[in-house]
Amino acid sequence: MYNMGTLARHGSTAQKQKYLPLIAAGELRMQSMAVTEPTTGTDTTKIKTSAVRKDGRYVVNGQKVWISRVQHSDLMILLARTTPLAEVTRKSEGMSIFIVDLRESIGRGLTLRAIPNMVNHETNELFFDDLEVPEENLIGEEGKGFKYILDGLNAERTLIAAECIGDGYWFIDRARKYANARVVFERPIGKNQGVQFPIAESYIEIEAANLMRFKACALFDARRPCGAEANMAKYLAAKASWEAANVCLQTHGGFGFANEYDVERKFRETRLYQVAPISTNMILAYVGEHLLGLPRSF
Numbered sequence: 001m002y003n004m005g006t007l008a009r010h011g012s013t014a015q016k017q018k019y020l021p022l023i024a025a026g027e028l029r030m031q032s033m034a035v036t037e038p039t040t041g042t043d044t045t046k047i048k049t050s051a052v053r054k055d056g057r058y059v060v061n062g063q064k065v066w067i068s069r070v071q072h073s074d075l076m077i078l079l080a081r082t083t084p085l086a087e088v089t090r091k092s093e094g095m096s097i098f099i100v101d102l103r104e105s106i107g108r109g110l111t112l113r114a115i116p117n118m119v120n121h122e123t124n125e126l127f128f129d130d131l132e133v134p135e136e137n138l139i140g141e142e143g144k145g146f147k148y149i150l151d152g153l154n155a156e157r158t159l160i161a162a163e164c165i166g167d168g169y170w171f172i173d174r175a176r177k178y179a180n181a182r183v184v185f186e187r188p189i190g191k192n193q194g195v196q197f198p199i200a201e202s203y204i205e206i207e208a209a210n211l212m213r214f215k216a217c218a219l220f221d222a223r224r225p226c227g228a229e230a231n232m233a234k235y236l237a238a239k240a241s242w243e244a245a246n247v248c249l250q251t252h253g254g255f256g257f258a259n260e261y262d263v264e265r266k267f268r269e270t271r272l273y274q275v276a277p278i279s280t281n282m283i284l285a286y287v288g289e290h291l292l293g294l295p296r297s298f
Contacts, residue, residue: 165235209236238273
């Protein structure tokens with residue numbers, strides 16, 4: 001969504017005509033966005049991957065990490081510096097975004113290495129070594145890529161919020177069913193307030209997060225500023241989902257650790273969203289600075 005949205009909102013007419021019908025038809029897969037780097041993390045303005053214009057092409061060199069779905073994509077959105085950081089007035093300037101055709105790039109200037117991880121999510125390290133990208137694959141204006149990426153990241157955060165909310169409902173539903181079915185001391189465990197109340201509390205928190213998610217989506221669709229709402233939706237949903245995961249595991253007791261119930265798998269998966277795609281600490285810093293007028297903390 002956030003990849004295709006970036007292309008749909010900021011791409012040229014020629015780019016939209018070339019790619020969007022094929023993406024919509026399922027003939028092209030565009031699921032990957034390459035932003036994060038090993039030495040910068042969330043400090044995106046300090047990225048080192050460069051794209052230098054030369055003879056109608058951009059030559060890309062650098063490295064990316066934690067780039068998901070590359071192995072299941074044909075096209076990728078890439079953020080790279082087209083003007084060195086030392087030469088720009090504002091550090092958010094001088095970055096540009098490109099469409100990279102992975103079918104033509106892997107093994108020809110682009111090398112990828114899979115990162116095995118706790119939740120078995122397909123994510124990778126990328127290495128760019130004089131990768132050539134056609135000039136016409138530049139999205140929007142050169143040097144304005146950071147602004148375009150932020151637009152896509154607002155969509156990403158609302159999408160992740162929706163995913164967490166879905167996980168939260170799943171945990172609550174599993175906990176509810178087990179609490180009704182599991183009988184101990186001749187009564188269903190859900191009859192005990194110590195079991196019932198945490199499930200109810202988690203349900204309330206998921207419902208509240210869902211409202212913020214829809215508020216962020218409405219603003220995004222209306223093309224209005226939604227950075228605060230997207231961040232808060234992601235924060236609330238990730239927190240509510242993680243708390244629901246703990247409640248679900250606790251309700252199941254020892255069986256929560258058994259593979260057959262799937263609780264342990266989802267428990268591990270939903271923990272990710274406290275860290276990525278933006279950590280809870282970064283969201284709190286954003287709210288503190290931009291909404292509450294507190295001093296910038298980083």
